[in-house]
Amino acid sequence: MIQSSESSESLTIADIARLAQVSVSTVSRILNGKPDVAEVTRQRVLKVIHDTGYSPDVSAQRLASGATVAKSRVITLLFPMDHAEFTQLELDFFIGAAASCSKHDTFFNLMTEPMDADHLLNLFRSGQTDGVILMQIRMDDWRPELLTRHDYPFVMIGRTSDNQHYRYIDLDFDAAVETAIGYLVEQGHRRIGFIARPASARAQQIGPSVRIMSGYQRALERYRLAPLYREVKLTVPDVYEATLELLDEAPELTAIFTVHGASSPGAIRALRDRDRLVPDDCSVVALATERIAQLVTPALTAINFPTDTMGYQAATMLINALQQPSAPVEQILLQPRLAVRESASTPVGAT
Amino acid sequence: MIQSSESSESLTIADIARLAQVSVSTVSRILNGKPDVAEVTRQRVLKVIHDTGYSPDVSAQRLASGATVAKSRVITLLFPMDHAEFTQLELDFFIGAAASCSKHDTFFNLMTEPMDADHLLNLFRSGQTDGVILMQIRMDDWRPELLTRHDYPFVMIGRTSDNQHYRYIDLDFDAAVETAIGYLVEQGHRRIGFIARPASARAQQIGPSVRIMSGYQRALERYRLAPLYREVKLTVPDVYEATLELLDEAPELTAIFTVHGASSPGAIRALRDRDRLVPDDCSVVALATERIAQLVTPALTAINFPTDTMGYQAATMLINALQQPSAPVEQILLQPRLAVRESASTPVGAT
DNA sequence: TTGTGTTCCGGTAGCGTTACCGGTAACGCT
DNA sequence: AGCGTTACCGGTAACGCTACCGGAACACAA
Numbered sequence: 001m002i003q004s005s006e007s008s009e010s011l012t013i014a015d016i017a018r019l020a021q022v023s024v025s026t027v028s029r030i031l032n033g034k035p036d037v038a039e040v041t042r043q044r045v046l047k048v049i050h051d052t053g054y055s056p057d058v059s060a061q062r063l064a065s066g067a068t069v070a071k072s073r074v075i076t077l078l079f080p081m082d083h084a085e086f087t088q089l090e091l092d093f094f095i096g097a098a099a100s101c102s103k104h105d106t107f108f109n110l111m112t113e114p115m116d117a118d119h120l121l122n123l124f125r126s127g128q129t130d131g132v133i134l135m136q137i138r139m140d141d142w143r144p145e146l147l148t149r150h151d152y153p154f155v156m157i158g159r160t161s162d163n164q165h166y167r168y169i170d171l172d173f174d175a176a177v178e179t180a181i182g183y184l185v186e187q188g189h190r191r192i193g194f195i196a197r198p199a200s201a202r203a204q205q206i207g208p209s210v211r212i213m214s215g216y217q218r219a220l221e222r223y224r225l226a227p228l229y230r231e232v233k234l235t236v237p238d239v240y241e242a243t244l245e246l247l248d249e250a251p252e253l254t255a256i257f258t259v260h261g262a263s264s265p266g267a268i269r270a271l272r273d274r275d276r277l278v279p280d281d282c283s284v285v286a287l288a289t290e291r292i293a294q295l296v297t298p299a300l301t302a303i304n305f306p307t308d309t310m311g312y313q314a315a316t317m318l319i320n321a322l323q324q325p326s327a328p329v330e331q332i333l334l335q336p337r338l339a340v341r342e343s344a345s346t347p348v349g350a351t
Numbered sequence: 352m353i354q355s356s357e358s359s360e361s362l363t364i365a366d367i368a369r370l371a372q373v374s375v376s377t378v379s380r381i382l383n384g385k386p387d388v389a390e391v392t393r394q395r396v397l398k399v400i401h402d403t404g405y406s407p408d409v410s411a412q413r414l415a416s417g418a419t420v421a422k423s424r425v426i427t428l429l430f431p432m433d434h435a436e437f438t439q440l441e442l443d444f445f446i447g448a449a450a451s452c453s454k455h456d457t458f459f460n461l462m463t464e465p466m467d468a469d470h471l472l473n474l475f476r477s478g479q480t481d482g483v484i485l486m487q488i489r490m491d492d493w494r495p496e497l498l499t500r501h502d503y504p505f506v507m508i509g510r511t512s513d514n515q516h517y518r519y520i521d522l523d524f525d526a527a528v529e530t531a532i533g534y535l536v537e538q539g540h541r542r543i544g545f546i547a548r549p550a551s552a553r554a555q556q557i558g559p560s561v562r563i564m565s566g567y568q569r570a571l572e573r574y575r576l577a578p579l580y581r582e583v584k585l586t587v588p589d590v591y592e593a594t595l596e597l598l599d600e601a602p603e604l605t606a607i608f609t610v611h612g613a614s615s616p617g618a619i620r621a622l623r624d625r626d627r628l629v630p631d632d633c634s635v636v637a638l639a640t641e642r643i644a645q646l647v648t649p650a651l652t653a654i655n656f657p658t659d660t661m662g663y664q665a666a667t668m669l670i671n672a673l674q675q676p677s678a679p680v681e682q683i684l685l686q687p688r689l690a691v692r693e694s695a696s697t698p699v700g701a702t
Numbered sequence: 703t704t705g706t707g708t709t710c711c712g713g714t715a716g717c718g719t720t721a722c723c724g725g726t727a728a729c730g731c732t
Numbered sequence: 733a734g735c736g737t738t739a740c741c742g743g744t745a746a747c748g749c750t751a752c753c754g755g756a757a758c759a760c761a762a
Binding site: 011053054055056057058059060062063092094095099102103107108109110111112113118121122125126128236262265268269292294296297299 | 362414432442445450453459463464472478587619620646
């Protein structure tokens with residue numbers, strides 16, 4: 001690129017046309033990869049474009065092309081940060097989604113403000129975004145229905161209770177809980193403490209919160225275990241307290257399953273303060289990203305929560321849907337996968 | 352808002368004008384908060400806007416208003432993810448920046464693809480962004496100069512070696528290292544292992560890598576310590592290895608300072624495998640975000656790396672700069688602050 | 703009366719692009 | 733020669749909005 005470093009003033013398609021001795025139409029055709037243009041002309045124009053460092057104005061493009069066929073797309077990830085205590089977990093979703101967008105030549109937008117229906121619709125109506133990724137999905141979430149009615153593209157990370165027609169990617173939380181507890185039972189544990197997400201979240205019908213508890217119910221029945229759990233805010237101090245409570249309620253417990261890796265140090269510290277070493281005197285299994293699982297000492301035996309992959313796939317699904325709106329609705333429900341690390345073992349005195 | 356739920360077809364300013372019995376100009380004036388419009392008219396039009404759920408097309412706005420005075424701004428955070436091993440650290444920058452944008456009614460964009468000069472300029476030329484936040488700044492970074500020459504607004508998280516005229520926010524890494532080592536010396540440690548960022552990063556003149564080593568040099572001189580360090584990739588296994596090497600080289604060491612909280616479990620595990628408990632037999636001090644410091648067991652005594660705040664402030668600086676381009680150039684160099692937690696103590700046998 | 707503001711509002715020319723229509727030249731075929 | 737057909741290209745009306753100009757209506761003073 002020849003730096004005509006003073007020419008900072010913005011070029012238009014007309015300038016290029018003039019310099020290349022062709023019409024604007026021709027330049028536009030070339031820009032959009034239309035046929036109907038001689039190879040020699042194309043080359044000449046492309047050279048001018050390259051030499052001048054011209055780059056078409058996206059606003060004008062979007063306006064002229066009816067904002068639907070635009071070349072450069074933008075998708076928005078909606079992550080309401082209202083209920084404060086969010087964690088690294090979410091962050092990895094962002095990274096994954098951003099990576100997919102970069103790869104697919106799409107702008108990636110992140111909005112953290114909670115949104116009402118008007119705001120959400122305005123996002124589309126004003127042409128600010130071509131599609132959204134919804135997070136924090138509730139069982140009875142109103143957003144998918146609204147967006148569908150207006151024919152605005154979206155995908156969910158999570159799913160509603162009735163999700164026949166929506167694109168989504170989600171982890172099978174019911175199964176995850178069953179798998180984790182099943183693993184502990186298999187190791188010989190019979191008295192297992194369970195630390196779940198706050199009851200308030202469940203009351204609000206947040207998908208994972210609801211499904212985690214239903215999975216727990218199923219696990220209890222299947223393995224004929226007595227319930228022993230706490231629903232708490234997933235912070236280190238809260239989990240610490242909850243663990244102490246569980247130990248008081250059932251001093252004989254030999255294992256703990258917590259649904260949140262990043263607050264599991266709370267459990268581990270509580271156990272340590274009660275003179276129980278992990279994993280020798282008490283096993284700990286979590287639901288956690290690999291990153292977090294590695295970070296905790298001892299490294300967590302955990303159901304893998306592949307957040308970055310999920311973010312990547314969600315964005316990819318959305319981008320595909322934008323390109324071929326008629327494409328079939330993809331739905332991905334990830335099955336849980338347990339990674340054995342250091343924090344769990346067979347209970348003392350087991351066969 | 353009255354849901355005329357079928358009217359999904361996009362409204363224009365002309366529709367509003369017609370419905371409100373005024374001219375397009377008047378609607379535009381109201382939309383942009385210009386004076387020169389009677390209160391009663393304003394109310395009437397606003398009611399129509401509200402009832403119909405109209406929302407102006409940003410593309411058209413940007414196009415018409417010369418893309419400079421646009422109402423809704425968009426800023427882009429450039430974080431090249433090329434050199435793979437990035438960590439939670441960066442993520443918190445994103446969150447902070449996104450939060451600031453949400454608060455300031457600005458679109459927050461995240462791009463993870465590395466960029467050459469052309470791409471960077473096109474971002475502005477095509478009207479896709481109004482300003483950028485640069486990360487991964489090198490001592491001799493070419494980007495600030497380029498953007499300045501073209502008069503495109505930006506701020507850096509980090510700083511170059513010569514940064515007189517650029518907006519930036521950065522942590523004083525030299526001072527951070529001196530502070531950490533000073534603290535350990537104060538506690539009575541004399542033989543201190545140091546784990547720094549990879550030599551390759553320093554060779555590439557990445558700011559923090561360079562400054563961290565210069566800070567280390569200064570600390571050695573000031574406290575008359577013998578050098579004892581490793582420059583390694585900041586992953587748990589690499590840090591583990593590095594720690595073992597340090598222990599081999601200087602079995603008498605009583606403390607380790609590592610510049611990266613998220614890989615510090617590597618050090619802690621290496622010490623444990625050599626039968627040294629933290630902090631009793633060996634102290635560990637790190638440079639880490641609060642979040643990470645809390646996550647590691649034992650909780651890390653660490654120089655605080657306030658990444659989310661830095662991201663927030665960077666975005667805020669940029670937004671301000673967009674609003675008042677003439678405003679003085681802000682430069683923020685954060686001084687290190689040590690937070691004492693559990694991972695460091697006085698060495699055995701100290702006075 | 704005329705002049706001088708003020709306050710409010712409408713008309714319209716762009717902004718940079720694309721979509722569409724139509725035109726010209728060259729070529730091939732009957 | 734005459735008539736399609738194809739390959740290429742130019743002209744221009746949108747797209748939805750803002751900026752600017754100018755005009756109507758009214759008030760008030762000289």
